[in-house]
Amino acid sequence: MSTRAEHSWWQAPTVPAGQYMFGRIALPGSKSLTARWMLLAATGHEPVELCGALESDDTRAMADALSAFGATISWAGERCRISPIPRDSSGQIQIPGNLTINAHQAGTVMRFVLPLAAMADGDIVIDCAPNARHRPIAGLVAAVRDLGVEISWENSANPRFPLTMHGRGPLDGGRITLDTRASSQFLSALLLAAPLMSHGLDVSLSHSTIPSTPHIGMTIAALQQAGHTVVVNKNSWQVDPGKPPTPSRLEKTRRIAIEPDLSNAGPFLAAAMVTGTTITIDNWPQHSTQPGRAYLDLLRMAGGQLEVVTTPAGNELVCRGPHEIQPLDVDMSDVGELVPTIAAICAFASGQSTLRNIGHLRGHETDRLAALTATLTRVGVQAHATSDALVIDANPRALHAADLDSYADHRMATCGAILGLRIAGVRVGNMNATTKTFPHFIHMWESMITRTDEKG
Incomplete structure (x- = not known):
C-alpha cells in the first residue's frame, strides 16, 4: 500500500x-462495456464506432495495447472509432511480436489482452504499474498454457507481471478448465478471444466459485451483440469460432451505444x-x-x-x-x-x-x-x-x-x-x-x- x-x-x-x-x-460511459467493445471491435471484421464511450486512464491503456497489436483507434469526445487488427488472406488475425504492453493500473487490460498476446507471431511482454503487479493472474496463465502457449516470468514461484507471452500465431482452442476464484476477468478474457480460435473454446470451471458474475453476463451479451454464438451451461461456456464477414458488413461502420x-x-x-x-x-x-x-x-x-x-x-x-x-x-x-x-x-x-x-x-x-x-x-x-x-x-x-x-x-x-x-x-x-x-x-x-x- x-x-x-x-x-x-x-x-x-x-x-x-x-x-x-x-x-x-x-x-x-461504462468502463467495463467500453473495454469489452474496444476489444471486440479490434478483433472483428468491420470498423466500429462506440457512442458514449469512456475515455479514461484504463480505456486509454486498452487503446494503446490494441493499437500496438495493429488496430487503428481514434477518439472524438465520447465517440471512439476502431478499425480492426489486420488479417491474412485466410482470415486469421495477425498480431506482431516483439512488443511490450503496459497495462498500467487496468485489470481489464492486463487480463483481456493476455489471450490475444498469446496469438502473436513472436514474444510479447505484458507489464503493469509496480503497485498493480500483485493482482491475481495465475488462473488465466494456467488456462492459456493449457491452450499450448509458453508463458514465462521471473523471480516468483507463481505467475506475476511482467509476463512474457511466447506467441506462435493463432490458437486452435478446444476444451479447457479454468480457476476463476480470484477474478471473473479470467473467464471474460478467454471468452472475448474465443472467436479467434479455429475450434472455438469450451471453458468449464475447476471450482464452482466465480465472483462478480454480472460481469460475465456483460461479456456474453456483448459477444452475442457482436454476432458470436455463445452457449451457457451450468459452470461452462462455449463460444463458436467467428464467422467470415459478409461484403455488406465491410462496407459501413457499425455503431454501438455504450451505457x-x-x-x-x-x-x-x-x-x-x-x-x-x-x-x-x-x-x-x-x-x-x-x-x-x-x-x-x-x-x-x-x-x-x-x-x-x-x-x-x-x-x-x-x-x-x-x-x-x-x-x-x-x-x-x-x-x-x-x-x-x-x-x-x-x-x-x-x-x-x-x-x-x-x-x-x-x-x-x-x-x-x-x-x-x-x-x-x-x-x-x-x-x-x-x-x-x-x-x-x-x-x-x-x-x-x-x-x-x-x-x-x-x-x-x-x-x-x-x-x-x-x-x-x-x-x-x-x-x-x-x-x-x-x-x-x-x-x-x-x-x-x-x-x-x-x-x-
Whole structure:
C-alpha cells in the first residue's frame, strides 16, 4: 500500500447540517462495456464506432495495447472509432511480436489482452504499474498454457507481471478448465478471444466459485451483440469460432451505444443517502448487465427512496436519502466493486453492518478489505475484516476529521469523498486516482456540492 506522506491532498467538501443538496448527474460511459467493445471491435471484421464511450486512464491503456497489436483507434469526445487488427488472406488475425504492453493500473487490460498476446507471431511482454503487479493472474496463465502457449516470468514461484507471452500465431482452442476464484476477468478474457480460435473454446470451471458474475453476463451479451454464438451451461461456456464477414458488413461502420457507468453512479447516490437529500442520475438504463444496477436494491434496504422515472428525454433515477440510514447485512460477492461506496454509507448507519463474501477484494487495485478497514478506523468507525467479510460498527457521533489515503485506487478515493460529505476536515491523498475510470469526477463532485439551499 502507498503511504499518506507521498500524496498531494484534496480537501473533501462538506455539506453542513441544515443544508439541502440537490443535483442532476450525467455519467460518463461504462468502463467495463467500453473495454469489452474496444476489444471486440479490434478483433472483428468491420470498423466500429462506440457512442458514449469512456475515455479514461484504463480505456486509454486498452487503446494503446490494441493499437500496438495493429488496430487503428481514434477518439472524438465520447465517440471512439476502431478499425480492426489486420488479417491474412485466410482470415486469421495477425498480431506482431516483439512488443511490450503496459497495462498500467487496468485489470481489464492486463487480463483481456493476455489471450490475444498469446496469438502473436513472436514474444510479447505484458507489464503493469509496480503497485498493480500483485493482482491475481495465475488462473488465466494456467488456462492459456493449457491452450499450448509458453508463458514465462521471473523471480516468483507463481505467475506475476511482467509476463512474457511466447506467441506462435493463432490458437486452435478446444476444451479447457479454468480457476476463476480470484477474478471473473479470467473467464471474460478467454471468452472475448474465443472467436479467434479455429475450434472455438469450451471453458468449464475447476471450482464452482466465480465472483462478480454480472460481469460475465456483460461479456456474453456483448459477444452475442457482436454476432458470436455463445452457449451457457451450468459452470461452462462455449463460444463458436467467428464467422467470415459478409461484403455488406465491410462496407459501413457499425455503431454501438455504450451505457452510462452505473458503478460510477454510486458516489452520487451515496451523497443523497448520507445527506438526506435528492440526486437525479440521467439516462439510467431500464435493463442492464452492469453490477451497478444493484444499487437500487441495496440503497432501498438502507432506507433510501429510489425511483426510475420515464421522461421524454429517457429514463432517470431519482434517489432521496433517508433521515436515518439502516445498517446492512448483505452478500456482496457478485458486486464487489460497489463495496467501497456501500461501506462509506454504512459508516453513517445506526448499528452494525456486515458486507459478506468479499475476500476477492484483496486482489483489486489494492487490498480493499485492509484499505477500507484502515479508512473507516481513521474517521472513528469501529471496523474489522474477517477472512471474507467487512464488519462495520457505526456510531455517527464518534466520527471525526482525518487524512485518508486513496491507495492509488479510484474506489477508495471516492469512498473518502463520501465520508467527507458529513465529516468536516477530511482530506484525501492522491484524489487524481479517480481518473482511472472517471476523469471529471472531482469537478462534478465539487459542482454538486455547491448546489445547496437551506432546508425549509
